[in-house]
Amino acid sequence: MKDKKGTNILIFVGWLSVILAFFTPWFFHGFIAFCVGLVLKKDYEKKRYGMFFMVLGIMSEILPHVIGFLLIGHLDKAL
Secondary structure (H helix, E strand, O other), X not given: OOOOOOHHHHHHHHHHHHHHHHHOOOXXXXXXXXXXXXXXXXXXXXXXXXXXXXXXXXXXXXXXXXXXXXXXXXXXXXX
């Protein structure tokens, strides 16, 4: 089987998107990480990286918003 080029670039973009999705409130980064994971899983046969980026893309969008909501609720009760 011929190895496809561009795998390292996709992996870099996936990691960058996951990190940006966790620290910025913009939903597009998590979507990019999910799509990169889907492409790696389907087209490049990198199933481990693909599933990893898909799960992290979703979690990095949900987790910061939940943490922020809980912190705001906790601070509101404390004051």
